[in-house]
Amino acid sequence: DVQMTQSLSYLAASPGESVSISCKASKSISNYLAWYQQKPGEAYKLLIYSGSTLQSGTPSRFSGSGSGTDFTLTIRSLEPEDFGLYYCQQYYEKPYTFGAGTKLELK
Amino acid sequence: EVQLQESGPGLVKPSQSLSLTCSVTGYSITSNYWGWIRKFPGNKMEWMGYISYSGSTSYNPSLKSRISITRDTSKNQFFLQLNSVTTEDTATYYCARRRRVPLFDYWGQGVMVTVSS
Numbered sequence: 282d283v284q285m286t287q288s289l290s291y292l293a294a295s296p297g298e299s300v301s302i303s304c305k306a307s308k309s310i311s312n313y314l315a316w317y318q319q320k321p322g323e324a325y326k327l328l329i330y331s332g333s334t335l336q337s338g339t340p341s342r343f344s345g346s347g348s349g350t351d352f353t354l355t356i357r358s359l360e361p362e363d364f365g366l367y368y369c370q371q372y373y374e375k376p377y378t379f380g381a382g383t384k385l386e387l388k
Numbered sequence: 389e390v391q392l393q394e395s396g397p398g399l400v401k402p403s404q405s406l407s408l409t410c411s412v413t414g415y416s417i418t419s420n421y422w423g424w425i426r427k428f429p430g431n432k433m434e435w436m437g438y439i440s441y442s443g444s445t446s447y448n449p450s451l452k453s454r455i456s457i458t459r460d461t462s463k464n465q466f467f468l469q470l471n472s473v474t475t476e477d478t479a480t481y482y483c484a485r486r487r488r489v490p491l492f493d494y495w496g497q498g499v500m501v502t503v504s505s
Binding site (some may be wrong): 325326330345 | 436446448490491498
């Protein structure tokens with residue numbers, strides 16, 4: 282199975298700051314990488330796919346980069362609604378696998 | 389708008405079967421793919437499997453001998469059955485719509501299932 286590693290399990294930041302969340306695959310997955318956001322009491326939201334393509338409705342302050350094994354989700358100028366859990370997922374091959382999640386909390 | 393809602397018992401005894409229902413509104417399950425994903429305590433997530441628009445299924449090999457995903461198109465519902473559960477199956481279970489590309493673009497709110505005697 283492709284192991285997805287999110288090195289930071291927890292990240293504290295303030296509104297207005299920019300943050301980056303990393304995700305590393307155990308083998309090359311090309312750009313078959315998605316990012317999801319989960320907030321308490323809400324359904325998961327698909328933010329980005331193909332490594333860098335914004336899902337319809339995702340604010341432009343979100344961006345994704347990377348290919349191969351190393352990927353980054355960047356949130357520019359954090360808004361209060363951005364705090365929550367972020368997961369990466371590879372869909373290069375089955376079984377589809379997720380990172381362990383990075384919790385973005387208010388500093 | 390596509391909406392998914394999981395339902396089922398919140399407590400299952402070890403060695404028994406876990407059965408969950410996902411009710412879909414706003415979209416027919418005879419299109420796209422429909423999957424189950426779970427999140428364990430501690431936030432680890434696992435893709436469990438999916439059923440396609442045609443009724444074919446695909447499962448995570450780690451579960452292959454215990455899992456079954458079926459559907460009732462007349463009710464626009466699909467189902468998860470996980471046999472011989474242990475305490476390791478305690479998790480929040482989510483149903484989700486999978487696109488043709490294996491992304492999950494609509495999710496249910498999740499249902500917490502505890503396996504305990």
